[in-house]
Amino acid sequence: MRKIQVVVFLCCAVAAFAEQSFPLVISGCNHSIALPFGKPFRMDPLYPGLSAGTEYVYKEGNWGQIHQTGNLGFYVNTVTGTGIFLQTDFGYRYTAPFGLFGEASVGAGYMHQFSPRQGFELDSNGEYVEALDYGRPGATLGFGTALGFEIGKILHLRGPVAPFIRYQWFIQVPYLPDLEAGPQSLLHAGVRFSFWGT
Numbered sequence: 001m002r003k004i005q006v007v008v009f010l011c012c013a014v015a016a017f018a019e020q021s022f023p024l025v026i027s028g029c030n031h032s033i034a035l036p037f038g039k040p041f042r043m044d045p046l047y048p049g050l051s052a053g054t055e056y057v058y059k060e061g062n063w064g065q066i067h068q069t070g071n072l073g074f075y076v077n078t079v080t081g082t083g084i085f086l087q088t089d090f091g092y093r094y095t096a097p098f099g100l101f102g103e104a105s106v107g108a109g110y111m112h113q114f115s116p117r118q119g120f121e122l123d124s125n126g127e128y129v130e131a132l133d134y135g136r137p138g139a140t141l142g143f144g145t146a147l148g149f150e151i152g153k154i155l156h157l158r159g160p161v162a163p164f165i166r167y168q169w170f171i172q173v174p175y176l177p178d179l180e181a182g183p184q185s186l187l188h189a190g191v192r193f194s195f196w197g198t
Helices: 004-018
Strands: 023-035 049-063 062-078 081-095 100-114 120-122 129-132 136-149 161-173 182-195
Touching: 023 062, 023 161, 049 182, 062 100, 081 136, 100 161, 136 182
Parallel strands: none
Antiparallel strands: 023 049, 023 182, 049 062, 062 081, 081 100, 100 136, 120 129, 136 161, 161 182
């Protein structure tokens, strides 16, 4: 429980210290072990998580927008364990005149996973004692797609207000002791917003 509290605090800190010219991107997500687009909307069982971050726009025009995101988050999977991730994505987004947008991205990041079960080890007396779980570090590489609606554009607000659904797939290396690479996905539902303009 303490690990989750630390991650939630870090996510809030990212949002609080994001520069005013950067939108905040916050989402809830569901974690799955899956091949690309394998049951992307699976919700049973639910392995929940949270993600918070921001994005930087490199170029924008009538043709669309090229941007980079940075996200910090976590999920809790009672089968494979809790994961804490720090990721960045390079993406392309096109927004229609009536506010509907779609985007595609590729990204990489760092994942740190903790076992879902208590581990034990032998002490100097030959007795089993609880072992500390320092987690397993790993690198991730993957892609994402998203669909949403830019409410801020339609209402002529100073900054973006855009609810979205995002499918993110990535492979983690290393994954488990007996499995070198692990395919995973996160289904996000969230909002990108800014009160200060873009």
